[in-house]
Amino acid sequence: MTAIEPSAGPASSSQLARERAVGVVQSFGAPIVLAIVVIVAAFSFPTFFTVTNLTNILLQSSFLLIVAIGMTFVIVTGGIDLSVGSVFALGGVLAAYASQWGWVAALVVPLVVGAVIGVIQGALVAWGGMAPFIVTLAGLLAVRGIVLAITNGGSTTPLITDPVLKGIGQGGFASIEWPVVIGLVLLVVGIVLLTRSRTGQGVIAVGGSENASTLMGLPVARVKLSVYVLSGLTASLAGALNAAYTSSGVPVVGVGLELSAISAVVIGGTLLTGGKGSLVGTLAGVLLLGVIQNVINQVGSLTSSVQSIVSGGFLAVVVIIQTVLSRQQRL
Amino acid sequence: MALQRTSRGLVAAVSLAAAVGLILTGCTNTGTGSNTSSGSSEQKVKSSDGPTCDISTYGGEKIDLKDAVVGFSQSEKEDNPFRIAETQSIKDEAAKIGVKKLITTNAQSTLSKQISDIQDMISQGANVLIVAPLNSDGLEPALSAAREKNIPVITVDRKLNAEACKDYVSFLGSDFVEQGKRAADQLIKGTGGKGKVAILLGASGNGVTTDRTKGFVDEIKAEAPGIEIVAQQTGDFARDKGQSVTEQLLQSNPEITAIYAENDEMGLGAQAAIIAAGKTPGTDIQLYSIDGTKNAVSQIVAGQYNGVVESNPRFGPLAFKTLKSFLAGDAVGQDIIIEDGEYDADNASSKVDGAY
Structure with missing residues (x-):
């Protein structure tokens, strides 16, 4: 709501400055919480702040990060994409299957299919005027069905033997693995796209107020279509990279991934109502989820039920701290 | 305006809470995955014919379990009798032997989490690993991380599509x-x-x-x-x-x-x-x-x-016995198939107390 005020009419410069300050805290609330958690963990567990452990967390988070980048764009338009977990699984299975024709095919095939799924969902949302929640829920179910259908009910797992593709998933640049590099590059591209380009302004404007955007002559439908295509692309790419990483297209991966991605985006300060979002925040949200998981493993003696309670409670605390932080700045 | 902002914060918090709730409940039913074991308490080996594995072939150092950090990676939530009994049996046996430290993790039916769980335990200095794989494929990054450090891996209850004595040491489980x-x-x-x-x-x-x-x-x-x-x-x-x-x-x-x-x-x-x-x-x-x-x-x-x-889930005694012989330099079977009992109207009342 605050985001569209400037476009709705001339605003005073002090108001603009305050808007900006609020925006900064909203994007930096999650990084601040992340920093606190990392510092506390570093002092509590001797094996936490080690190079191996930190690079592990980065690598483990990189696949979710790629999915969450696309999800951020969708949520900024006020939409949601529940199909990413299934698209992730399909991307992995297709990549593994297509790897018999070489590593290029293994990356191109999932991306094309992911884009097509995005076009279908985006068109239904943009021109069909249907609720994103329902459209992408249908996508979640249907795409998971496709994954099971092409893998013999989930009993066949295509394996990856192509050395280049395995290298992309498992190799790296210095001690940073390729999936991490790819995730960070996409993050930078996404930040430029969202904050420095006309397209990004369109995305934010549509999420702020669809009516105002239409009145201003923005191509609302095209913007909506494009974010679902982007999300289809990032989810299938993450799935393909994950397949390269695990050397196999396991059909049962990605269940519940959409919820992790949505949580990461929201923890990062992007509003579920749309119109405001931060990819730096999304990165922090993704890393927070990774660090929480890692800390639970550092404790190393919790049962699965206690683990669920701890991670749920942890997330709740994070959101409360963040809400308090951004509210104080606003006053 | 202030009111609106507050309510927006609330909406975000409530939505997130709902999302977290969904994550939690989303996993609860996936647990019942699986296995079998006998109702009597301790597992018995039915067969371990075939190739064996010893530490000089696999690589690594001999170590006393009492000085070892043992990592256990459970695949599914402990929300069904099989998983509860399996985890408990590992914990009990680790306590009985008096290992230096037992780290337990639970992948909650998520393959990527199982990979990171195993990597986390390795970076915490685990000397040996017991893994209940969620899936027969896809654990390669975790296995190669263990391989790099010559950490012996025993898999229980589900067999991996990988090479015994190279990617892991042995498999213990039912047929x-x-x-x-x-x-x-x-x-x-x-x-x-x-x-x-x-x-x-x-x-x-x-x-x-x-x-x-x-x-x-x-x-x-x-x-x-x-x-x-x-x-x-x-x-x-x-x-x-x-x-x-x-x-x-x-x-x-x-x-x-x-x-x-x-x-x-x-x-x-x-x-x-x-x-x-x-x-x-x-x-x-x-x-x-x-x-x-x-x-x-x-x-x-x-x-x-x-x-x-x-389908007997009490893998603790057999898993640690296998590890102990392996770490002492003895050859252990690559495929250790356990003996499962059965219950019918004739024996159920006498054997029900041994069921898990």
Whole structure:
């Protein structure tokens, strides 16, 4: 709501400055919480702040990060994409299957299919005027069905033997693995796209107020279509990279991934109502989820039920701290 | 404006709480995955013929378990008897031996989490790993991380599509095909080789489902031409799903005389559906399943259930015994198949206390 005020009419410069300050805290609330958690963990567990452990967390988070980048764009338009977990699984299975024709095919095939799924969902949302929640829920179910259908009910797992593709998933640049590099590059591209380009302004404007955007002559439908295509692309790419990483297209991966991605985006300060979002925040949200998981493993003696309670409670605390932080700045 | 901002913050917080809630509940039913074991307490080895593995072939250093950090990676939530008993057995045995430290993790049915769990334990200095794999494929990054540091990995209850003594040391577990076959034998005996049978399948894409189906169907085909399998539907190893699927099956196929459920939970769900349909489980419609949980076995005692083939989850003693010999330099079997018991009307009341 605050985001569209400037476009709705001339605003005073002090108001603009305050808007900006609020925006900064909203994007930096999650990084601040992340920093606190990392510092506390570093002092509590001797094996936490080690190079191996930190690079592990980065690598483990990189696949979710790629999915969450696309999800951020969708949520900024006020939409949601529940199909990413299934698209992730399909991307992995297709990549593994297509790897018999070489590593290029293994990356191109999932991306094309992911884009097509995005076009279908985006068109239904943009021109069909249907609720994103329902459209992408249908996508979640249907795409998971496709994954099971092409893998013999989930009993066949295509394996990856192509050395280049395995290298992309498992190799790296210095001690940073390729999936991490790819995730960070996409993050930078996404930040430029969202904050420095006309397209990004369109995305934010549509999420702020669809009516105002239409009145201003923005191509609302095209913007909506494009974010679902982007999300289809990032989810299938993450799935393909994950397949390269695990050397196999396991059909049962990605269940519940959409919820992790949505949580990461929201923890990062992007509003579920749309119109405001931060990819730096999304990165922090993704890393927070990774660090929480890692800390639970550092404790190393919790049962699965206690683990669920701890991670749920942890997330709740994070959101409360963040809400308090951004509210104080606003006053 | 201030009010609006507050409410927006609230909306965000509530939405997130809802999302977290969904994450938590989303996983609860996936747990019943699987395995079998005998109702008697300790596992016995049925066979460990075939190739062996020793530490000089695999690599690594000999170490006393008392000085070792042991990592255990559980695949599914401990929300079903099998997983509860399995984790507990590992913890109990680790305490009994007095290992330096036991780290336990739970992948909560997420493959990527199992990979990171294992990597986390390695970076915490685990010297040996016991892994209950969620999936036969896809753990390669975790295995190669262990391989790099020559950390011995013992897998329990589900076999990996990988090379023993190279990617991991040994596999300990049941023969799932054999379990399906034994359930078929029980059913053939109980029904006199006649009737119409429905199968409640486990989760799709799960090797345990495939094996227990194959063992059962092949045995029926070979031994009992008078038995017709009229329906096969998945109940996802979950009690509620087993119940609702059975309700539908009984309506569409009222002539069903026996049900084979690929785990006890689904079998107990089927039992509830049979009662709801106004029939008597155990007599009107016979019930057979695999696992050997106390709940199912006590239903045999009550005469409301016909047979249970066991799948013993108590891997602790055998896993640590195998590790101990391996770390001492002895050769251990690459495939250690455990012996599973079975329960029927004749032995259930005397053996029910040993069920898990």
